[in-house]
Amino acid sequence: MTExxxxxxxxxxxxxxxxxxxxxxxxEAFNANVAGAKALNAFIVETPEHxxxxxxxxxxxxxxxTLKPLSGVPIGMKxxxxxxxxxxxxxxxxxxxxxxxxxxxxxxxxxxxxxxxLGKLNLDQFAMGSSNETSHFGNVISPWKRNDGSNAALxxxxxxxxxxxxxxxxxxxxxxxxxxxxxxxxxxxxTGISGIKPTYGRCSRWGIVAFASSLDQAGxxxxxxxxxxxxxENMAGxxxxxxxSLDMPVPNWEAALSSDLKGKTVGIPKEYRLEGxxxxxxxxxxAGIAMLKDAGAAVVEISLPHTKYALPTYYxxxxxxxxxxxxxxxxxxxxxxxxxxxxGLQDMYAATRADGFGPEVKRRIMIGTYVLSAGFYDAYYxxxxxxxxLIARDFEAAFASCDxxxxxxxxxxxxxxxxxxxxxxxMYLNDVFAVPASLAGLPAMSVPAALxxxxxxxxxxxxxxxxxxQGVLNAGLAIEERAGFTARAEKWW
Amino acid sequence: xxxxxIKGETGExxxxxxxxxxxxxxxxxxLFSGAxxxxxxxxxxxxxxxxxxxxxMLPVPNRECIRQAVRTGMAIEAEINKWSRFxxxxxxxxxxxxxxxxxxxxxxxxxxxxxxxxxDEKAGIPTDKVIGIERIHVEQDAGKLMHDQHPTMSYVDLxxxxxxxxxxxxxxxxxxxxxxxxxxxxxRSILRYxxxxxxxxxxxxxxxxxxxxxxxxxxxxGTRTETKNxxxxxxxxxxxxxxxxxxxxxxxxGGTVVQETRLYDxxxxxxxSMRSKEDAHDYRYFPDPDLxxxxxxxxxxxxxxASLPExxxxxxxxYLSEGISAYNADVLTAEVEAARWFDALLEAGAKPVAAAxxxxxxxxxxxxxxxxxxxxxxxxxxxxxxxxxLVADGTISGTIAKQxxxxxxxxxxxxxxxxxxxxxxxxxxxxAIEAEIAKVLAANADKVEQYKGGKEALxxxxxxxxxxxxxxxxxxxxxxxxxxxxxx
Numbered sequence: 001m002t003e004x005x006x007x008x009x010x011x012x013x014x015x016x017x018x019x020x021x022x023x024x025x026x027x028e029a030f031n032a033n034v035a036g037a038k039a040l041n042a043f044i045v046e047t048p049e050h051x052x053x054x055x056x057x058x059x060x061x062x063x064x065x066t067l068k069p070l071s072g073v074p075i076g077m078k079x080x081x082x083x084x085x086x087x088x089x090x091x092x093x094x095x096x097x098x099x100x101x102x103x104x105x106x107x108x109x110x111x112x113x114x115x116x117x118l119g120k121l122n123l124d125q126f127a128m129g130s131s132n133e134t135s136h137f138g139n140v141i142s143p144w145k146r147n148d149g150s151n152a153a154l155x156x157x158x159x160x161x162x163x164x165x166x167x168x169x170x171x172x173x174x175x176x177x178x179x180x181x182x183x184x185x186x187x188x189x190x191t192g193i194s195g196i197k198p199t200y201g202r203c204s205r206w207g208i209v210a211f212a213s214s215l216d217q218a219g220x221x222x223x224x225x226x227x228x229x230x231x232x233e234n235m236a237g238x239x240x241x242x243x244x245s246l247d248m249p250v251p252n253w254e255a256a257l258s259s260d261l262k263g264k265t266v267g268i269p270k271e272y273r274l275e276g277x278x279x280x281x282x283x284x285x286x287a288g289i290a291m292l293k294d295a296g297a298a299v300v301e302i303s304l305p306h307t308k309y310a311l312p313t314y315y316x317x318x319x320x321x322x323x324x325x326x327x328x329x330x331x332x333x334x335x336x337x338x339x340x341x342x343x344g345l346q347d348m349y350a351a352t353r354a355d356g357f358g359p360e361v362k363r364r365i366m367i368g369t370y371v372l373s374a375g376f377y378d379a380y381y382x383x384x385x386x387x388x389x390l391i392a393r394d395f396e397a398a399f400a401s402c403d404x405x406x407x408x409x410x411x412x413x414x415x416x417x418x419x420x421x422x423x424x425x426x427m428y429l430n431d432v433f434a435v436p437a438s439l440a441g442l443p444a445m446s447v448p449a450a451l452x453x454x455x456x457x458x459x460x461x462x463x464x465x466x467x468x469x470q471g472v473l474n475a476g477l478a479i480e481e482r483a484g485f486t487a488r489a490e491k492w493w
Numbered sequence: 494x495x496x497x498x499i500k501g502e503t504g505e506x507x508x509x510x511x512x513x514x515x516x517x518x519x520x521x522x523x524l525f526s527g528a529x530x531x532x533x534x535x536x537x538x539x540x541x542x543x544x545x546x547x548x549x550m551l552p553v554p555n556r557e558c559i560r561q562a563v564r565t566g567m568a569i570e571a572e573i574n575k576w577s578r579f580x581x582x583x584x585x586x587x588x589x590x591x592x593x594x595x596x597x598x599x600x601x602x603x604x605x606x607x608x609x610x611x612x613d614e615k616a617g618i619p620t621d622k623v624i625g626i627e628r629i630h631v632e633q634d635a636g637k638l639m640h641d642q643h644p645t646m647s648y649v650d651l652x653x654x655x656x657x658x659x660x661x662x663x664x665x666x667x668x669x670x671x672x673x674x675x676x677x678x679x680x681r682s683i684l685r686y687x688x689x690x691x692x693x694x695x696x697x698x699x700x701x702x703x704x705x706x707x708x709x710x711x712x713x714x715g716t717r718t719e720t721k722n723x724x725x726x727x728x729x730x731x732x733x734x735x736x737x738x739x740x741x742x743x744x745x746x747g748g749t750v751v752q753e754t755r756l757y758d759x760x761x762x763x764x765x766s767m768r769s770k771e772d773a774h775d776y777r778y779f780p781d782p783d784l785x786x787x788x789x790x791x792x793x794x795x796x797x798x799a800s801l802p803e804x805x806x807x808x809x810x811x812y813l814s815e816g817i818s819a820y821n822a823d824v825l826t827a828e829v830e831a832a833r834w835f836d837a838l839l840e841a842g843a844k845p846v847a848a849a850x851x852x853x854x855x856x857x858x859x860x861x862x863x864x865x866x867x868x869x870x871x872x873x874x875x876x877x878x879x880x881x882x883l884v885a886d887g888t889i890s891g892t893i894a895k896q897x898x899x900x901x902x903x904x905x906x907x908x909x910x911x912x913x914x915x916x917x918x919x920x921x922x923x924x925a926i927e928a929e930i931a932k933v934l935a936a937n938a939d940k941v942e943q944y945k946g947g948k949e950a951l952x953x954x955x956x957x958x959x960x961x962x963x964x965x966x967x968x969x970x971x972x973x974x975x976x977x978x979x980x981x
Contacts, residue, residue: 207549213782243553327592328546372777
């Protein structure tokens with residue numbers, strides 16, 4: 001029998017349904033992998049008992065003939081989702097020890113679908129970062145190594161780096177992620193897995209620790225496109241508790257998967273051909289174009305003229321919202337409280353926030369506070385909102401002549417831990433291809449496409465029209481079938 | 494024009510007043526959460542996860558709060574903005590869990606409107622005056638700090654956190670404490686008619702920020718100060734008077750007024766500086782990204798409009814057209830409960846003028862003596878209509894009606910039943926009346942002489958004596974006629 005931890009979500013679901021193995025066996029196998037992978041630091045909290053309990057229920061449901069869509073599938077939960085009775089930290093010292101008495105809508109949907117939880121996955125602190133190095137609980141390490149024998153520890157991407165690392169290392173078959181400006185897609189690309197950020201509003205934000213409300217969107221990360229479709233079906237849906245939630249039915253994405261792209265047109269944005277970019281990225285992109293043509297699609301060049309303003313726009317809007325969203329962490333009601341001897345209220349705020357937030361979070365709070373302050377608001381925030389509208393219009397115009405857009409996910413393969421921490425701008429550049437779709441609220445996914453000369457995965461990104469997750473998944477599937485990406489990290493941990 | 498001025502050493506100063514009234518919206522649930530809003534509950538028992546700003550919690554607008562604000566806007570004939578938006582006002586305070594208040598700076602729900610304060614000669618308001626209202630926006634209230642629970646710590650009660658407020662911002666159109674007082678009373682009356690706020694200033698469901706500046710008549714506006722959270726009409730007027738005098742004194746002694754926020758201390762009847770413009774917060778307002786713009790459709794607006802009751806001005810005009818005196822119309826329309834009671838009385842068939850006189854004198858007098866509100870009057874409009882009907886059709890006189898009303902209050906019985914039981918029906922039996930008149934005239938022969946000699950004022954005396962002899966039961970009109978005949 002195949003090793004259970006090598007199975008995909010679909011294989012676990014179907015195998016369990018067919019009686020090939022019990023859900024408890026699956027949960028135990030993954031629990032063992034989790035327990036044996038401390039070196040990756042992918043989990044902040046491990047919850048083997050949760051996975052086992054769900055598995056027992058799945059086995060009982062199978063016996064009773066009451067199986068649910070994801071019965072028997074254990075998953076990882078990014079530690080940005082509030083989980084009832086299980087510590088929820090957003091990888092911050094501020095929320096260290098915080099145990100919510102409520103369950104996020106997305107995680108509740110997954111439990112209702114029969115999933116069990118293997119643990120809470122590490123991430124960049126408050127989802128701010130592209131390498132997982134800003135976590136208060138230490139950085140996650142990618143299971144991948146360069147093939148040059150250097151043995152350098154590599155970044156798993158961020159902010160959903162615990163999710164990407166754990167899936168790539170077979171610690172869980174799938175996990176939740178959140179994407180504000182690439183936090184699902186970039187880590188997926190860095191670790192050779194798939195991940196989709198759906199249209200803004202598809203997944204409820206209720207119970208997800210907020211970073212930037214107008215951009216935050218939950219989505220699944222898994223080993224292949226089908227698993228992403230299955231997971232997303234069980235995460236999405238209208239939620240009256242989130243005023244920005246989409247009141248639309250959730251399509252049956254898995255059933256409609258098709259890699260036949262005849263009649264479809266793929267747009268190639270010329271502005272994404274960056275000066276001085278690693279030629280391997282461009283080569284992978286060209287290979288991707290060929291794959292989609294092979295799948296029957298027509299290919300056209302398109303223009304997204306405001307692309308170069310996307311990153312600066314993002315780094316105004318996201319910090320502005322974050323500076324306000326994170327004001328609630330004040331030491332008054334929950335989480336960390338630093339109350340120096342004889343301190344007053346202002347001193348408590350200062351001490352608590354100085355101690356509770358890491359440097360990257362502070363940097364963004366300061367940027368956000370600055371761009372919203374009197375005298376600067378119009379020059380920064382108002383201007384950025386206008387540019388955001390222009391970027392969204394770029395996409396609308398482009399989609400008049402194509403169905404999906406193909407681009408690289410990230411401008412490079414995974415970098416070494418510590419290589420970019422000293423230079424925030426270099427770090428921010430990692431999201432240059434991911435951010436435009438976030439600003440426009442469009443569905444976008446990353447699928448693994450190739451290995452570079454260092455033996456590290458590279459990802460291709462497909463961006464779709466609003467609400468057209470199906471088009472994105474189908475193009476992703478066409479690439480997946482043709483790229484034949486089967487490489488996996490060799491176990492060293 | 495108001496004739497109110499402050500007499501300074503350098504001449505007369507005009508006072509310019511604008512008010513920002515915060516009115517708590519009457520609703521069972523808070524503006525963005527399902528939590529309850531009852532006043533006086535145990536601390537922190539009406540707090541949802543959203544109100545406590547737990548991680549990942551999101552606001553969802555409460556339709557009823559929006560509806561009430563829209564109805565209020567319609568009641569002041571304001572422009573209703575079909576597209577509005579919520580903004581975050583960012584500042585740190587222990588009673589503000591989110592670290593920001595959700596309010597509406599850039600695109601308020603309600604735009605330009607106005608209300609009219611009635612002329613009041615005695616208060617120095619010679620004619621009706623229209624006061625402009627710039628806007629009404631909807632926002633969250635904050636929680637409450639309690640400093641008396643612990644020797645070194647302050648406690649926080651979040652029951653009020655997230656409760657919906659309407660901020661009603663006037664134009665700087667008022668020129669005297671009396672006008673400001675009349676404005677607040679009128680606004681309160683409208684809110685209570687509409688049912689969008691209970692107007693209870695003592696419980697804090699209505700409070701005002703008072704903006705005051707002074708200038709020489711004809712000059713530009715002076716620098717204003719804002720006194721926060723004033724919670725009675727009397728205090729609003731006191732703040733204006735005190736603050737205007739303080740500003741005049743300051744300017745005339747060579748100083749300048751600083752734009753600042755001040756606090757009123759009712760015990761000492763003075764305001765003191767809270768913070769100046771220099772250390773004012775930078776609130777970093779920006780559109781709340783958790784909320785979509787608020788878009789109202791015509792059906793919603795139509796429903797809001799259709800649900801509005803007759804408002805004080807319209808009601809007053811109707812009463813005047815029915816012959817009710819201006820004074821009575823004012824008294825009857827000031828409070829919605831009284832107006833509703835009076836309307837019920839008219840519906841039960843009472844004649845408007847007599848009913849108005851009776852309610853404002855007899856009923857209000859009785860309620861006052863009993864320390865009761867009209868909403869728990871022991872006599873119902875239907876019972877009162879029965880009593881007034883007996884007067885109108887001549888069954889009893891006005892004097893007897895007073896006795897009957899007293900019995901009604903004592904026993905709760907109906908007027909007709911009391912009149913029957915006590916034999917109070919007035920008589921038009923000319924024989925009986927003539928007999929009594931003859932006795933009265935015989936007993937007062939000297940006065941009859943004087944009357945006949947030209948002292949006609951004595952006629953009333955003869956009427957009184959006859960009525961007394963008839964134990965008040967004689968029909969006064971018949972008495973008059975017969976007396977005139979008897980006196981030749």
